[in-house]
Every structure is written in structure tokens, then in C-alpha cells.
Amino acid sequence: MKKNGDKALLPAGLQDLLMPAAAHEAEVVRRLIDCFSSEGYDRIKPPLLEFENALLSGAGETLSNQIFRLMDPTSHRMMGLRADITPQVARIAATRLQKASRPLRLCYGGDVLQVTGSQLRPERQFTQVGGELIGVTSDAADAEVIVAAACALENVGVKDLSVDINLPTLVPAIATDLSLEADLARDLRVALDRKDAAEVELLAGKHATLFLNLLHAAGTAEEILAFAKTLDLPGTARKEVERLVAVVELVRVQAPKLTVTLDLVEHRGFEYHTGISFIFFAKGVRGELGRGGRYNSVSVDNVVEPATGFTLFMDTVLRALPKPKIARRIFLPFGTRREEGGAFRAQGWVTISGLEPVKDDRAEALRLSCSHLLEGGHIHELGTN
Numbered sequence: 001m002k003k004n005g006d007k008a009l010l011p012a013g014l015q016d017l018l019m020p021a022a023a024h025e026a027e028v029v030r031r032l033i034d035c036f037s038s039e040g041y042d043r044i045k046p047p048l049l050e051f052e053n054a055l056l057s058g059a060g061e062t063l064s065n066q067i068f069r070l071m072d073p074t075s076h077r078m079m080g081l082r083a084d085i086t087p088q089v090a091r092i093a094a095t096r097l098q099k100a101s102r103p104l105r106l107c108y109g110g111d112v113l114q115v116t117g118s119q120l121r122p123e124r125q126f127t128q129v130g131g132e133l134i135g136v137t138s139d140a141a142d143a144e145v146i147v148a149a150a151c152a153l154e155n156v157g158v159k160d161l162s163v164d165i166n167l168p169t170l171v172p173a174i175a176t177d178l179s180l181e182a183d184l185a186r187d188l189r190v191a192l193d194r195k196d197a198a199e200v201e202l203l204a205g206k207h208a209t210l211f212l213n214l215l216h217a218a219g220t221a222e223e224i225l226a227f228a229k230t231l232d233l234p235g236t237a238r239k240e241v242e243r244l245v246a247v248v249e250l251v252r253v254q255a256p257k258l259t260v261t262l263d264l265v266e267h268r269g270f271e272y273h274t275g276i277s278f279i280f281f282a283k284g285v286r287g288e289l290g291r292g293g294r295y296n297s298v299s300v301d302n303v304v305e306p307a308t309g310f311t312l313f314m315d316t317v318l319r320a321l322p323k324p325k326i327a328r329r330i331f332l333p334f335g336t337r338r339e340e341g342g343a344f345r346a347q348g349w350v351t352i353s354g355l356e357p358v359k360d361d362r363a364e365a366l367r368l369s370c371s372h373l374l375e376g377g378h379i380h381e382l383g384t385n
Contacts, residue, residue, distance in 0.1 A: 013117045013124030024324035025127065025314055028156050029109045032129045032312065035152035039144075041107035041131045046088035048111070052078040054091050057298050062272050063087075066114040083114045086311065089132045094303035102135030102305075121287055123315055130290070132309035134297055139243060142276050142308050143250035145292060149310045150258050153280065153289060158320045160283035162259035165221075165248060166266040166293075168273050170240050171214070177234030178207060192265045217264035221248055224262040247276050272296075275308070282320040289316050330372040330379060331365030334358070344374075 010016070017025065033043055051072075056064055066083040082088060085108050093104055109129040117124050131148060133141050146163060153161055171192060175185035184203060188211060191199040197215055204211040213231060217224055225248060228241050241264070251260060277293025292310030327350045332341050334354035341351045349372075358364045365373045365382055373380045 011124075013122055015123070020324050020326065021318070024321075025318060027324075028318065028321065029127065029129055029314065031156050032152045033107060033109055035155050036107040036131045036148060039105070039148050041105040041148075043107050043109075044089070044092060045108065045110065046082070046085060046092065049079050049081060050088065050091075051075075052080045055080045055082060055087055057087055057091065057302075063114075066116065068113060068115060081113045083112055084311070085110060085112060085128050085130065086132065086309065089134075089309075090297040090305075090307070093132070093134045093297060093305065093307075098303075103141065104134040105131065106134070107131040121313070121315065127314035128311050129314060129317075130292070130309060130311035132297070132307055134307040134309075135305050137294075137306045139246045139250060142247045142294060143254060145308050145310050146247075146251050146278055147254045147258075149280065149290060149292065149312065150255050153282075153312070153317065153320075156317070157322065158282050158289065158317065160259075161289075162261060162281050162283070163251075163278050164261045164263060164266075164281065165244070165251075165276060165278045166263050167240060167244050167275075168266065168277055168293075169275055170237055170264055173237040173240050174210070174214075174234060177236050189265075214265050217262070218266075219261065221252065221260040221262055224264065228264065244276055274306075278310075280312075285316065285320040287316040287319070288313065289320060326371070328372060329368075329370040330374055331361065331368060331370040332374050333361045336374060340374075 037043060052067070052069060055067060063083045067080040069078055069080050071077075072079045089106055089108065093100075093106065097104060097106075107130065109127065111125055111127050113125045115124070131145065133145055146165070150161060150163060171189045172185065174180075175188070180188070188200065188203050191203060192211065192215055195215060197212060200211050200215055201208045210232065217227060217231075219227075225245055228245065231241070233241060244262075244264075248260060248262070251258065273293045273295050275294030277291070279291045280289040282289055290310055290312035292308070294306070294308040297305045297307035328348070329350045329352055330344055332344075332351050332353045334357045336353065341353060344351050352365075352368050352370055354361070354364065361375065362373055362382065371382060373382055
């Protein structure tokens, strides 16, 4: 006979979120969504399950190995559990909201499930909160999503926030300008991601000086913007950097207290991005708080729109916040009138009502983790003794 403990086992990467953490996460999600809504991002709620081909359209293509699949018993078509909400937003924008005015601002909050976790994020189920700005290509749009996400994170209490802005399209642009072969361009990009100077020099050949300079193009915004102006870049690549400079300047004006760093060649995790991308960090907090950037929103019907957006990872965001305050809980002895309890709830109390008479109301209040007791019409604070 199996022990009851066996029934409590969960698969690796999955966990129960108990009190007060579950309530804390819900409250933080609400506050983040409120911030995005106040800037014109309308909330939508996609389903947990979709047909597989919809989930793998556009940005979802890179998550093919992360999707749990099952057969729909009604249509006999393959369905998938979402591993990311962004592809669903693209589908909604291109279909249900096809005639809505652009730019289209949408936000969301919900759980995703992935086949495997990563070293930094072993969790396979976690909550995403994010926003997408669809149908516009301007520098102001890129800056808006960065600043909107940063302001929302700071509003919920994240301290020492920084954003690392990247340009994953720069190396491909240089490769095109220099007419490098596709295999060579791919190998160079990998070597740059690994910061392997020897391999970069070997692969770049006569262009080694340019690519070695790019290898070290990571640091504070002030340093890298000044450094970028000295680079001898070919035409298309020069325009990419000029756009980066314009966006960074907008971010610094709109969020002057935000720490901004740059990495001109970082590409890992931005495989489907088509322009400026970014990652949020908080000092002393393990993992990314969120990431985002510019991409092409592609629906299942191959409707393509320019878009930029961000996704925040609630497991990391919560690690960056102070522990939730324990709510004031008052024990209402058996027989307390409901309207009396309602008056306390209106004042912000959590009320725990006695369901039957007990010999010692104080002991019962402590047993039920109450901080206060209603006794003789008065509130008494309870000690631990």
C-alpha cells in the first residue's frame, strides 16, 4: 500500500504555490496589469490550449521543443499547451482584432507550461505578464515598451533595476554588407556570443579588427554609445546602430533613473527578433525579470505586422520583492453578527469566524493564526505566549 506522501509528489519543475505566496503573486500581477492598462494597453486572455499550428506561427516557431502536445478528441487535430503567450497575441491581433486601429496595445497575464526548465529557471510552469505594441516601427515604440515595463516593475517595488539593451540584428547586417557567406556569418555570431576572441579573429580574417571591436562593445550606455560612434561600420549596420542610439536616448530621457547597459552583439535568446531587444535584471536577484524586443508578428495565416513587446517572469519578479506583509487577522467568536464582521472587513481586516462555541476564544484564535481577537466589543492584540 502506497503512503499518502506519494500522492503529494509533483513532476520536476512544478510546484504548489501556497499562502501567502499565491495571494502575493496575484496582487503583484494585478498591479502590473493596472500599470500597463493606465498606458493604454488593453488586457486580453488567450486560452491555455490551441491548435499546434497556431502556437508555432511566427515567434512561436522557436518554442517547438517546449510545447506539450495532445490530440483534440473533438476535431482529431493536434493541440498544444502554450509555452509562451506572445504567439497567441499575434494570432488575436491578426484575426479577432484585425480591424482594430493601429498601433494596437495589448497586455496579458497568465501561466505557461514548458517541457523543460533551464539552469537559471528550473520551473516549467510559471506566470507571464507582458505587453505588445503592434503595427508600428518607430523608435518611440521601442522606447515606450522598455519604459512601460521598467516603470511597472519599479511601481510594484523592484529595487536596483537595470535593462540590458541588445542589437541582435547588427552582426547579420554587417555580414550582408560585407557579403559574407551564410555559414561563416553563423559561425561568427556563435563565436561572438561565446566571447571567443581567438575564434572571432580566425573566422573574420581581414575583417578581424571590426569584429574584435564589436566583441568588446558591452558596458554602460554612456561608454558604448560613445564607442559605437567610432566604429567604421558599413551602410546597413550603421543605420542599425543609429537607431539603437536614438532609442537609448529616448529611454534615458523618459526614465532617467533606470540603469541602462548595452551589448551590441548579444544574440542568444533573441533568435526571432528583428531589431532592438532587451533584458531586465535587478541587483542581487537570480535570473531575468523579463525580456522583450522588436519582432514580426506572424499569424497562422501568415499575416505579418511589425511589433515590439515584453514579457515579465513572475517567479523572478517575486524574488526581487520584499516578502509579503502578513495580513491582520481577527478572530470573531461564535455568534458574532455578520454585519459586525463586515465592518471590520471594510477596514481592511481579514476575519476568521468561529463556527462553534469553544472554551477559550484566545487559544482558538492563536490556533487559527489570528493576530487579534474580538472580545467584549473590543479588539485585543494577541501575543505568542
